Amino acid sequence: MEFIKTTEQDSKYNHLEKMSVSELLTNINNEDKTVPLAVEKAIPAIEKLVSEIVMRMKNGGRLFYIGAGTSGRLGIVDASECPPTFGVPHELVVGLIAGGDSAIRKAVEFAEDDTTQGWKDLQEHNISENDTVVGIAASGTTPYVIGALKECNKHDILTGCITCNHNSPLSNVSQQPIEVIVGSEFVTGSSRMKAGTAQKLVLNMISTAVMIQLGKVKGNKMVDMQLSNHKLVERGVKMIMSELQVPLEVAKELLENHKNVRKAITSYDKENK
Structure with missing residues (x-):
């Protein structure tokens, strides 16, 4: 053909x-x-x-x-x-x-x-x-x-x-x-x-x-994204606030300490069980 x-x-x-x-x-x-x-x-x-x-x-x-x-x-x-x-x-x-x-x-x-x-x-x-x-x-x-x-x-x-x-x-x-x-x-x-x-x-x-x-998304969020600019850092903070129901300052500190949304959430969950 x-x-x-x-x-x-x-x-x-x-x-x-x-x-x-x-x-x-x-x-x-x-x-x-x-x-x-x-x-x-x-x-x-x-x-x-x-x-x-x-x-x-x-x-x-x-x-x-x-x-x-x-x-x-x-x-x-x-x-x-x-x-x-x-x-x-x-x-x-x-x-x-x-x-x-x-x-x-x-x-x-x-x-x-x-x-x-x-x-x-x-x-x-x-x-x-x-x-x-x-x-x-x-x-x-x-x-x-x-x-x-x-x-x-x-x-x-x-x-x-x-x-x-x-x-x-x-x-x-x-x-x-x-x-x-x-x-x-x-x-x-x-x-x-x-x-x-x-x-x-x-x-x-x-x-x-x-x-x-492959597990790179949690819920509907990009929890493994690279925090390469202020917009993404802000998005990451909001993700943490939403997932953990914590205030802004706590979310900021978690993200600053762990440099990754997933790690911040996992760490907080372990410490607060």
Whole structure:
């Protein structure tokens, strides 16, 4: 069966340059509204991947995102948010992009076309069979990502993917593929739009669900977050006040002493049993 990229199909809209600003924004927003519904259809596939990741992480495994261009950047964003949000080490969730870190800001020509570099990039992190590698590519055809996942499969490393085309080459080399079919973009082929939004939503779901399953959230609070600015310190104090039913000054002192919301709560509970 011929592989057709829905992400490359013509936009349902034409003569965009003749639209008013209001028309442009309304039409873009109308298209964006369809994305969460497309993601909803993929929840069973996302659940399978999350369950596998959790099982491996409980055995010391790590999570790698690998992509090119917008997809690679989205993976890096999600990975970089895990340490401050959940207090995990930076090496637990790792984002890799074709062309290296310089490609985060500026496109590196033809980097995504290299079929061997993705695996080399993973090897620099001593990738092992406890780890999980999630390839991210809206098109589902990026050679850098496909090549990396093929090698992972050979080395008994769990592979997943996030793509926005059905039955793509990337899905076919992924053990746990996630396909979010968002259809054509408002600007034809501009997969940073709906496809990028879909990928971001799925990444949010994966990392958040994994971290909650690993015990990094208490109730609905980020009790392991890094206290890296005044806003987060203030949030931490409020968490302690709410959880322990203690006044502001007590909560402040607990946080100052323990430098961590979870430790502050646990310590107080032990001392006041």
